[in-house]
Amino acid sequence: MSAPATLYVGFLVAAPLAILIAYSFWTQTYVTLDKTLTLQNYRDALADPLVRHLLLRSIMIAGAVTAVTVATAYPIAYFIAMKANKKTIWLLLITIPFWSSYLLRVFAWKLILGFNGVMNSALLWMGLIDEPLTFLLYNEFAVVLTLAHAWAPFAILPIYVSLQKIDPSLLEAATDLGNSKFQAFRRVTLPLTIPGIIAACLIIFIPTVGDYVTPSLVGGSDGKMIANLIQVQFGAANNWPLGATLSLMAMLSVGFVAIVLVITGTALGKRIR
Amino acid sequence: MSRPSKLTIYAFAYLGFLYLPVLFLPLFSFNSGTIVAFPIKGWTLDWYRKLGEQDALIQALWNSLTVGLIAAVLATSLGLFAARAFVRYRFRGQRASEGLVMLPLVIPGIIVASSMLVLFLFIGLKPSLTSVILGHTFLALPFAVSILKSAFDDFDASLEEASYDLGVGVFETFYRVTLPVVAPGIIASILVTFTVSFDEFVLAFFLSGNQPTLPVYIWGQIRFPAKLPNVLALGSILLLMSVLLLLLAEYFRRRSSSSK
Numbered sequence: 001m002s003a004p005a006t007l008y009v010g011f012l013v014a015a016p017l018a019i020l021i022a023y024s025f026w027t028q029t030y031v032t033l034d035k036t037l038t039l040q041n042y043r044d045a046l047a048d049p050l051v052r053h054l055l056l057r058s059i060m061i062a063g064a065v066t067a068v069t070v071a072t073a074y075p076i077a078y079f080i081a082m083k084a085n086k087k088t089i090w091l092l093l094i095t096i097p098f099w100s101s102y103l104l105r106v107f108a109w110k111l112i113l114g115f116n117g118v119m120n121s122a123l124l125w126m127g128l129i130d131e132p133l134t135f136l137l138y139n140e141f142a143v144v145l146t147l148a149h150a151w152a153p154f155a156i157l158p159i160y161v162s163l164q165k166i167d168p169s170l171l172e173a174a175t176d177l178g179n180s181k182f183q184a185f186r187r188v189t190l191p192l193t194i195p196g197i198i199a200a201c202l203i204i205f206i207p208t209v210g211d212y213v214t215p216s217l218v219g220g221s222d223g224k225m226i227a228n229l230i231q232v233q234f235g236a237a238n239n240w241p242l243g244a245t246l247s248l249m250a251m252l253s254v255g256f257v258a259i260v261l262v263i264t265g266t267a268l269g270k271r272i273r
Numbered sequence: 274m275s276r277p278s279k280l281t282i283y284a285f286a287y288l289g290f291l292y293l294p295v296l297f298l299p300l301f302s303f304n305s306g307t308i309v310a311f312p313i314k315g316w317t318l319d320w321y322r323k324l325g326e327q328d329a330l331i332q333a334l335w336n337s338l339t340v341g342l343i344a345a346v347l348a349t350s351l352g353l354f355a356a357r358a359f360v361r362y363r364f365r366g367q368r369a370s371e372g373l374v375m376l377p378l379v380i381p382g383i384i385v386a387s388s389m390l391v392l393f394l395f396i397g398l399k400p401s402l403t404s405v406i407l408g409h410t411f412l413a414l415p416f417a418v419s420i421l422k423s424a425f426d427d428f429d430a431s432l433e434e435a436s437y438d439l440g441v442g443v444f445e446t447f448y449r450v451t452l453p454v455v456a457p458g459i460i461a462s463i464l465v466t467f468t469v470s471f472d473e474f475v476l477a478f479f480l481s482g483n484q485p486t487l488p489v490y491i492w493g494q495i496r497f498p499a500k501l502p503n504v505l506a507l508g509s510i511l512l513l514m515s516v517l518l519l520l521l522a523e524y525f526r527r528r529s530s531s532s533k
Contacts, residue, residue: 005355006370016388079284097295099519100512101472108294111309121310210381227383
């Protein structure tokens with residue numbers, strides 16, 4: 001009985017992918033679509049420094065976002081799992097802001113970080129700065145900050161779940177055997193939460209590479225990512241075959257990095273132990 | 274009370290960071306000045322009043338409500354059967370099937386959007402609300418399945434068996450036993466999937482053609498500084514609505530998993 005749902009998703013994954021692949025071997029000449037099979041799009045894309053640059057930057061930014069989000073979220077997950085009295089309330093409090101439109105949250109960050117925005121005007125008003133800070137908006141910093149905010153619960157929850165599963169007697173055993181609290185954390189808690197950390201990394205990294213809204217609104221020209229270029233191909237440039245090629249290249253790079261992430265993460269987890 | 278630890282202070286500071294953007298939108302929507310900056314000039318409800326006068330906005334709202342409602346019902350119906358099968362039966366290809374249903378959660382939005390645009394045009398479906406509905410059903414399905422799976426987890430299968438033993442048919446059992454018991458889960462799923470669709474932007478941006486949904490309409494307004502206060506007022510209403518809908522969903526979800 002899961003067939004309808006599986007078929008629906010299967011069809012909407014497989015069919016677009018098949019047509020996307022087909023498109024990537026076709027070419028666009030002005031308004032007509034040339035259906036002769038060719039590798040021209042791939043050659044063009046690989047030879048274009050802009051494509052390489054944007055693809056690399058998307059992966060770097062997604063990597064930075066993943067690292068920042070997981071590093072800042074870990075203590076929160078730890079706090080909720082190990083210290084907080086009212087776990088349910090904390091979990092609810094953490095997820096509520098993310099029940100609102102992603103577009104609106106990114107837009108709010110644009111208003112906060114802008115040259116004449118909330119942050120600058122507040123700092124000026126309080127007399128903490130003499131002129132507006134310019135490094136806040138339209139750069140990679142703004143993109144990383146906004147996305148680290150957007151993905152926070154997706155990092156906190158999987159890490160929380162893996163912390164929750166730890167048997168407290170393991171930690172007691174570690175301290176009884178002469179480990180300091182920090183050593184016990186490093187040698188017991190951290191290795192046992194590696195699966196949660198890897199899950200968080202994947203959940204954040206994969207969609208971030210292809211994010212469109214954040215680089216468009218707060219990225220400026222320094223923060224543009226591959227999704228912006230893909231959108232241009234499907235929109236203004238009207239070169240769908242190239243857009244399809246770029247989509248596939250982005251997908252392949254994401255898949256490759258994700259696999260590397262899982263392998264190194266697992267290996268790291270074994271080494272710490 | 275002992276002195277709060279560093280970790281506790283960090284937790285509260287982080288909470289502040291999480292709430293910063295969602296609190297500033299409503300705050301400045303009441304600002305009578307048109308620039309979003311401190312100090313706040315004065316308080317007004319004008320921006321909210323002006324919302325009702327904009328026909329394009331009302332049209333976009335209707336589009337979003339239509340899409341959200343249909344996508345929610347479709348995703349929840351598909352999810353209902355899938356979730357029941359996943360929880361109740363063990364079958365060949367189950368893990369693959371469960372994994373596939375969750376896939377929409379992890380594919381980058383731009384790739385889903387561009388590939389669906391290509392597919393729909395290929396099969397002759399012009400960008401329209403119909404294509405947005407099909408796309409949103411796809412995106413919302415993982416949410417429906419995971420909510421309904423937990424509803425079926427707590428469902429005692431012997432209730433259905435008793436019904437069969439008493440000579441009630443498959444369909445009647447479904448209506449008279451299964452549906453009422455998982456009803457809170459179904460309501461939670463509809464609320465959540467509706468909100469997913471209602472807030473979704475990228476897919477609608479690619480697929481809606483000249484029938485914008487509310488987020489696509491907002492995207493068009495963001496570029497004009499003069500429209501800013503209106504967007505703030507509209508955005509604040511939407512924020513509040515999403516949060517209320519999902520709190521309601523959470524209430525039903527808990528009811529579904531506590532009623533044994």
